[in-house]
Amino acid sequence: MKDSLDAADRQRFAGSYAHRKGALSHLAYGVSSTPRATQNPVAIAVERGEGAHVVDVDGNRFIDYALGYGPLILGHTPASVIAAIQNELSHGLRTASVHRGEAELAELIAACVPSAEQTSFVSTGTEAIQLALRVARAATGRVKIVKFRANYHGWADGIHVGNAIGQDGASALGQDPQAAQSVTLLDWGDAEQVEAVLDSSFAAVIVEPAAINGGCFEPPAGFLERLRTATQRCGALLIFDEVITGFRLALGGAQERYGVTPDLSVLGKALGAGLPISAVSGSRAAMEVLSSGRLMHRGTFNGNPLSVAAAIACLKVLQTERGEIYPRMDGFAARLCRFLNDQAARRNAPIRAREVGAALQIFSATAPVETLRDTAKVDKDKTLLFTGALLRQGVMTLPRGLCYLSSAHSEADIAATETAIAVAMETMAQSTAA
Incomplete structure (x- = not known):
């Protein structure tokens, strides 16, 4: 574990520091997902969430703005979602049978997402990607897949390639280097x-319709x-990975926002409002x-009742309040983006920000970051320093600078965040000068 805590940090984050040291004894790497360990100055141990806030073990x-890596579109404690989960719990944890909620949720998704005539459920985004690729290969009788550089589609060996600019090969230690031979990177x-x-040798093109993982980039005009047109011409399927963009960029996701309907959509994160559920939806x-029933689709926890209940409650809120929720989240993200860039320009600070809908990316870079290729210029270490400076001012982002907005964020939260940004930039400037 890299120790970046000074004396003040050790006091302020004493409980998180102690938890991290203790967890290493029996919990591999001290976390259950490796990016959580990169938080600067220490992986924060959260005690509870309330609305758009979290409280750590030190109080x-x-x-x-991390929002569980994106799922908490209604915040940490949405009353209707919690009530739905509690009601479902009173019926037991689960059975080995079907339940009525699955069909209800599939019908709700069909009402929200343009491509979603039919839906099948799994637990995670990585699983959903694998199912979508299998569906595409089975439907076309072909094997090859087009994937785009710096798009992330989960950590399974067969697709975990080209996840960053300048990194075309396998992306993980222990990954089978042969597993992704059918993937063409563009x-x-x-x-x-x-x-x-x-x-006619390609089964599918899979794409993040808006490159949120890569740094919050809108698709170029005409790209989608x-x-x-190209996939329809050769009989390949078009797959939108909407694990992040689904229900976040609009009720109907990126396909509603940009007016392009894929054959298959991969949904997750915001779908479950914080509980684990993902889906593959598509045309009949x-x-x-x-x-x-020709294609094997298995999973003990697929469509588990608690997650389904949470998802139904979440989508009903988003449906009912879409006219208020989406403009509000988008407006807050745009406001923070403008403030970050304005403050950086005034101070000549190496900070850049981009936003797409209710998602915002903060970089440390001396040159403009206008395209995915420009992300190669980003100083990841200084980005981590800046997100650490924000954390010390009471603002939590993902360590790499990605931020999500929720319906629970308020005007007061945004104003307080602007104050924190100004202080963090000044602190970073002073530390750089020293």
Whole structure:
């Protein structure tokens, strides 16, 4: 464990520091997902969440923009979601049988998401990606997949390649280097590359319709439309990975925002409002291999009643209040983005920010970050220093600078965050000068 705590940090975050040291004894790496260990100055041990805030074991209170890595679109304690979970708990944890909630949730998703004529449930985004790829291969009788650089589609060996600019090979220690041989890597945003490569040997093109993981980039004009045309021309399926963008960029996700309907959509994160559930949705034609029972689809916890109940409650809130929730979240993200860039310009600070809908990315970079390729210029260490400076001011982001907005964030939260940003920039400038 890298120790970056000074004396003040050791006092302020004493409980988190002690927890981290103790957890290393029996919990591998002290965390259950490796990125959580990268938080600066220490992995914060959270005691509870309340609305748009979290409180750690030391009693420190933070405005939370990490939001569980994105699922908490209604905040930490949405009353209707908690009530739905409690009601479902009173019926028992689960059975080995079907339950009525599965069909109700699938119908709700169909009402929200343009591509979702039929839906099948799994537990995680990585699982959902694997199911979508299998559906595409089974439906077309083909194997090859187009994937874009710096798009992330889960950590399974067969697709975990090209996850950062300049990193085209396997992305993880222990990964089977042969597993992704059927994947062709292209540059996100470059439709001409796709049109030049795509032929009748490809089963699918999988894409993050907005590159949130890569740094919050809108798709270039015409990019998604040309993917749609190119895949239809050669009989391949178009898969939108909407694990992040689904229900976040709009009720109908990126496909509603940009007006392009894929064959298959992968949904997750915000779908469950904080409980683990993901889904593959698609047209009846694309989903036929599943709906006919010909394609194997298994999972002990697929469609588990607690997660389904939470998802139903979440989507009902988003449906009912969409006219208020989405403009409010988007407006707050845009406001914070402007404030970050304005403050950086005034102070000549190496901080840049971008936003797409209710997602915001903070970078440390001396040059503009306008495209995915520009992310190669980002100083990851200084980004981590800045997010650590924000944490000390009571603002929690993801360590790499990605922020999510929720319906629970208030005007007061945004104003307090602006104050924290100004102080963090000044602190960072002083430490750099020293």
